[in-house]
Amino acid sequence: xxxxxxxRYGLKAVCELAxxxxxxxxxxxxxxxxxxxxxxxxxxxxxxxxxxxIGSVRGVSGGYFLIKAPQNISVGEVLRVLEDGLQIVDCIHxxxxxxxHCSTHDVWNKLYLQINNFLDSITIQSIIDxx
Amino acid sequence: xxxxxxxRYGLKAVCELAxxxxxxxxxxxxxxxxxxxxxxxxxxxxxxxxxxxIGSVRGVSGGYFLIKAPQNISVGEVLRVLEDGLQIVDCIHxxxxxxxHCSTHDVWNKLYLQINNFLDSITIQSIIDxx
DNA sequence: AATAAAACCTAGTAAAACAGTAGGGATTAA
DNA sequence: TTAATCCCTACTGTTTTACTAGGTTTTATT
Numbered sequence: 592x593x594x595x596x597x598x599r600y601g602l603k604a605v606c607e608l609a610x611x612x613x614x615x616x617x618x619x620x621x622x623x624x625x626x627x628x629x630x631x632x633x634x635x636x637x638x639x640x641x642x643x644x645i646g647s648v649r650g651v652s653g654g655y656f657l658i659k660a661p662q663n664i665s666v667g668e669v670l671r672v673l674e675d676g677l678q679i680v681d682c683i684h685x686x687x688x689x690x691x692h693c694s695t696h697d698v699w700n701k702l703y704l705q706i707n708n709f710l711d712s713i714t715i716q717s718i719i720d721x722x
Numbered sequence: 723x724x725x726x727x728x729x730r731y732g733l734k735a736v737c738e739l740a741x742x743x744x745x746x747x748x749x750x751x752x753x754x755x756x757x758x759x760x761x762x763x764x765x766x767x768x769x770x771x772x773x774x775x776i777g778s779v780r781g782v783s784g785g786y787f788l789i790k791a792p793q794n795i796s797v798g799e800v801l802r803v804l805e806d807g808l809q810i811v812d813c814i815h816x817x818x819x820x821x822x823h824c825s826t827h828d829v830w831n832k833l834y835l836q837i838n839n840f841l842d843s844i845t846i847q848s849i850i851d852x853x
Numbered sequence: 854a855a856t857a858a859a860a861c862c863t864a865g866t867a868a869a870a871c872a873g874t875a876g877g878g879a880t881t882a883a
Numbered sequence: 884t885t886a887a888t889c890c891c892t893a894c895t896g897t898t899t900t901a902c903t904a905g906g907t908t909t910t911a912t913t
Contacts, residue, residue: 592837594723594810594830596901602826617859631902637861650910651858666829679725694852695733698797698844699725702837706723709836713829721825727872748888762873768890781881782887 592679600627601635601673602666606722608645609661609715617654635673642672661719667710677710679703723810731758732766732804733797737853739776740792740846746785766804773803792850798841808841810834 603625608616618636622629636655639645644664645655657664671677680699734756739747749767753760767786770776775795776786788795802808811830 592723592725592729592805592808592810593812595899598723599811599826599830602829606826619859628902630904633861634902640861647860648910649858649860649908651856652911653859653909655860674723677723679723680730681724694849695730695737697852698733698841698849699730701844702840705836705840706833709833710829713832718825718829721828726870750888759873761875764889764891765873771890778889779881780879780887780889782885783882784880784888786889 595674596631597635597673598670600625600632601639602669602718603627604632604635605639605644605657605664605669605715606719608655608657609664609719612657612661615648615652615654615656621655638672639669644669644672657715661716662714664715665711666713666715666718667707669715670710671707677703677707679706726805727762728766728804729801731756731763732770733800733849734758735763735766736770736775736788736795736800736846737850739786739788740795740850743788743792746779746783746787748783748785752786769803770800775800775803788846792847793845795846796842797844797846797849798838800846801841802838808834808838810837 604621604627607621607624618629618632621627622632625632636645636647640647640655643658646658647653647655667677679702680696682696735752735758738752738755749760749763752758753763756763767776767778771778771786774789777789778784778786798808810833811827813827
C-alpha cells in the first residue's frame with residue numbers, strides 16, 4: 592500500500608504547472624522547481640499528456656501546460672493516470688477463483704471506493720492554496 | 723497502491739480463524755481451507771502472533787487461535803501488522819527535504835487517515851457474517 | 854539555412870521488493 | 884518414542900520500481 596514515486600512526483604509536477612496556469616512551462620524549469628529528475632518526469636508527462644490532463648507545445652519556447660483549470664482537476668484524475676487506475680487489488684470485482692468463503696473482497700472493493708471518492712474530492716487548486 | 727499478498731492472505735487466514743473462534747486450528751487446516759501456501763502463511767502467522775493478534779499452541783493437536791473475539795478485532799489492526807503500518811508514503815509527517823512549495827503532503831496524510839479510519843471501522847466478525 | 858531549445862519516444866538497467874521455498878529446531882500429546 | 888505441530892532463519896527466482904541513455908522530431912530565433 593505504498594504510493595509510487597510516479598504518483599508523488601507526478602502530483603508535485605502537476606501542482607507546479609497549476610501554479611503557472613495559463614502559461615507554458617518547459618520541463619527543465621519544472622524539474623528545477625520541484626527538484627525532480629527531468630528524464631523521469633518526462634515519462635510521467637508522456638502519460639499525463641496522453642490522458643489529456645496536460646498539453647504540450649514543441650520547439651523553442653515550448654513546454655507543458657495544464658489543460659483544465661486547477662479548480663477543475665481532482666487529485667484522483669491525476670493519480671489514476673499514474674497509478675494504474677488506483678486499483679488496490681487485481682481482482683477488484685471478486686472474480687478470482689479462490690475458495691474463499693469469507694467476503695474479504697467486499698473490504699477491498701469498499702476501500703477502493705473510499706480512496707477514489709476521497710481523492711476525487713480534492714482539487715489541485717486546493718493543494719496550491721494551502722502551500 | 724497495491725495491497726500485498728501478505729495483507730490479502732493474512733486477512734483471509736484471520737477470517738478462517740474467526741470462523742472457528744474458540745478452537746485451535748493447525749496451520750495445515752487453515753492452508754487447506756484457504757488454498758494458500760502453508761509455508762508462506764507461517765511467516766504471516768509469526769508476525770500476527772508477535773503482534774498478539776493470534777495465539778498458538780505447540781505440539782500435537784496444537785495450532786493457532788484468535789486472541790480477541792472477531793467482533794473486537796478490526797481489519798485495520800490486522801493489516802497494520804502485515805502492511806508496515808499501512809503507511810502510504812515514507813515521510814508521512816512531511817519531514818522530507820524536498821523543495822516542494824505545494825502541500826501534497828497534506829493529501830497523503832489525509833488519505834492515510836481515511837484509509838485507517840475506514841479499515842478500523844470494519845470488524846472481522848462483519849466480514850464472516852457477509853460471507 | 855543553421856542553430857538550439859524543447860518535446861517525443863524506446864530501450865536498457867541496477868536495485869529493491871515481493872512471493873514464496875527450504876531446511877532445520879523446539880515442543881508436546883499420544 | 885513418534886509424529887504432529889509450531890518456530891525461525893536464510894535463500895531464491897521473479898517482478899516492479901525508479902530511473903538513465905540515446906536518439907528523433909518540431910519550431911522559434913538568428
